[in-house]
Structures are given as structure tokens and as C-alpha cells.
Amino acid sequence: MGALGDLGWYCTYNILWAFNFELPTSVWGRATFDPESGSIIDCTAELFFSKNRSANFNCSFINVSRQTTELVSTKEWIRVDGYVLPQENEPYLWQRDSYEPRAKYTVTDGLGIAKVIQLEACDQVKNLFKQFASDCASENITSARKWGENSINVTKVLQSIFESVNEDGRTVFLTGMATPKDVIMVSQ
DSSP states (O other): OTHHHHHHHHHHHHHHHHTTTOOOSEEEEEEEEOTTTOOEEEEEEEEEETTTEEEEEEEESSSOOOOEEEEEOSSEEEEEESSSSOTTSOTTTSOOSOOOOSOEEEEEETTSOEEEEEOOOOOHHHHHHHHHHHHHHSSOHHHHHHHHHHHHHHHHHHHHHHHHHTTTTOOEEOOOOOOGGGSOOOOO
């Protein structure tokens, strides 16, 4: 799957998150393949949801590093730069003399007035693992199962996009979300 299975995972998860983890009804995708390895090195996909809503993304190993997501509605739009590994505040991969430990995003209203929202400083990787561990240790098993259900659904969508890519952009229709019975919990 190349770039689709790597970078596309983040894009797809982000889209499903924005749609409250509703699965799209259909998807299509187009891709550029590396001639030597046969891996996808650039992919564009569109996801179609109920109520005439849609989302799209492009992920690429050949274009400049960009990690921007935009959520657009009839009232406002939200832009988040660096939503996977923010270059401005990522001390692990982009070593700098200084960095901004607070992530930010921009909300723009229908009149074009933009407001930058700065968040509290945090280590997103640590927070991810803390939340995951907390959910797994919780008495509320539903919380822990959501991680698995969401991952299965992201994988279903990626597989459907991959199918479309390999069939010259044919629209692929999806059915069935992951349910708690699809996620096996192991306890000790």
C-alpha cells in the first residue's frame, strides 16, 4: 500500500474522526506507483458519506512534507497544520535550537475572520499512550474496544481505496462497521 497504508492511515483516521467514525458509503482513489517496487508513492482519494457529505485527501512520499487538515462546514472552517507530527513543536524528529511546545489551529468564520487557537503544551505521543493505557485498564471495556473498532474501520476504508486504485479509480461501496464482537479483548 505504500503511502496509502502509511500516511493515508492518518488522513483516513482524521476524516472518520471528523465524521464521528461513520463509515463512508463509497470511496474512490487514484495513485502513482513506484516503477521499481510497485508501491504507492502518491495517492488521492475521496470518501462519500450519507447526507451528501464528502471528504478527500492526498498523501505522498514525493511531495514536500505537509500535514494539513481542513474541516469545512457551512458556517466555518478549521485548519490544523502538522496534525501528525507538528514541525513547529516536535522535538523528536525536527531538532531545533528552540521549538513551540503548544500546538495551534485556526478557525475562520463565514466572514473570513480567522482566530488562532493555541493549546496547552503537551507531548502528544505520551498522551496517546497514557489514554490508551487508561482505557485498557478501565472497568468500562467499551472505551478500550473503541480503539480496536476505529482501527478496523480505518483499515476497511483503506482497503476499499486500495481496491479502487487497483481498478483504475472505480467507485467502491462499503458495508458494515466494526462492532464490539469484531474486537477481541485479552485480559490477564
